[in-house]
Amino acid sequence: MKNDDLQTCYLDGKHFSLSEGKLFSELAAPVQRIIRVKHPKIKSTDFVCNRDILHYTLQHVDTLVQDDHKKLIKLDRRLAKTMTKANFKITDVNDVMKHSLTVGEKIANAVARFGGSWTFIIIFLIILATWMILNGMQLFGIHFDKYPFILLNLFLSCVAAIQAPIILMSQNRAADLDRMNAKNDYHVSLKSEQ
Numbered sequence: 001m002k003n004d005d006l007q008t009c010y011l012d013g014k015h016f017s018l019s020e021g022k023l024f025s026e027l028a029a030p031v032q033r034i035i036r037v038k039h040p041k042i043k044s045t046d047f048v049c050n051r052d053i054l055h056y057t058l059q060h061v062d063t064l065v066q067d068d069h070k071k072l073i074k075l076d077r078r079l080a081k082t083m084t085k086a087n088f089k090i091t092d093v094n095d096v097m098k099h100s101l102t103v104g105e106k107i108a109n110a111v112a113r114f115g116g117s118w119t120f121i122i123i124f125l126i127i128l129a130t131w132m133i134l135n136g137m138q139l140f141g142i143h144f145d146k147y148p149f150i151l152l153n154l155f156l157s158c159v160a161a162i163q164a165p166i167i168l169m170s171q172n173r174a175a176d177l178d179r180m181n182a183k184n185d186y187h188v189s190l191k192s193e194q
C-alpha cells in the first residue's frame with residue numbers, strides 16, 4: 001500500500017492517509033465494543049480515523065470512571081451500614097469497668113493495691129515487732145500471747161488465707177480489662193480496614 005493511498009474512515013466517511021488512523025482490528029477490545037454498538041456492521045479490515053478513535057476511547061474511559069464511581073458509592077453505603085452495627089462500637093474500657101464493678105470487687109481492688117505496697121509491708125512489720133516485743137519481754141505486764149506466739153501464728157495464717165483470694169479477684173478484673181482492650185483494638189482495626 002502506498003503512502004498517498006487514501007483510506008476512508010468507516011465512521012465519518014472522510015478520507016485520511018494510513019498514518020492518520022488504524023484498522024478496526026487494531027483497536028483495543030473495549031473501544032471496538034463501543035464502536036460496534038453504534039456501527040454493528042463494521043468489519044475488522046475497516047479503517048477508523050484517529051479523531052474517532054480518540055472519541056470512542058474517551059467514551060470508554062468515561063464509562064470506566066462512572067463504573068468506579070458507582071462502586072465507590074456502593075462501598076460507601078456498605079461501610080456506613082457496617083459502621084452503625086452495634087458490634088463495631090468502641091467502648092471506653094475504663095469507664096465501663098468503673099461502672100460495672102461491684103462493691104466487693106472495688107474493695108478487693110483496694111485491698112490488693114494496699115497489700116502490694118511498701119506501706120503495707122512496713123505497717124505489718126511494725127505490728128509483728130510490737131507484738132513479739134510486748135509478749136516476749138512482757139513489758140507493762142502485757143502477755144496475752146506468750147512465746148512462741150501461737151495466737152500471732154493463727155492471725156498470720158488468717159491474713160494469708162484471705163489475702164490470696166482477694167488478689168485473685170483483683171487479677172480477674174485486670175484480665176477482664178485486658179480482654180476488653182483487646183476487643184476494642186480489634187474493632188479499631190476492623191474499622192480502619194473497612
Ligand SMILES: [Zn+2]
Nearest residue numbers: 009012049052
Ligand atoms: Zn473518522
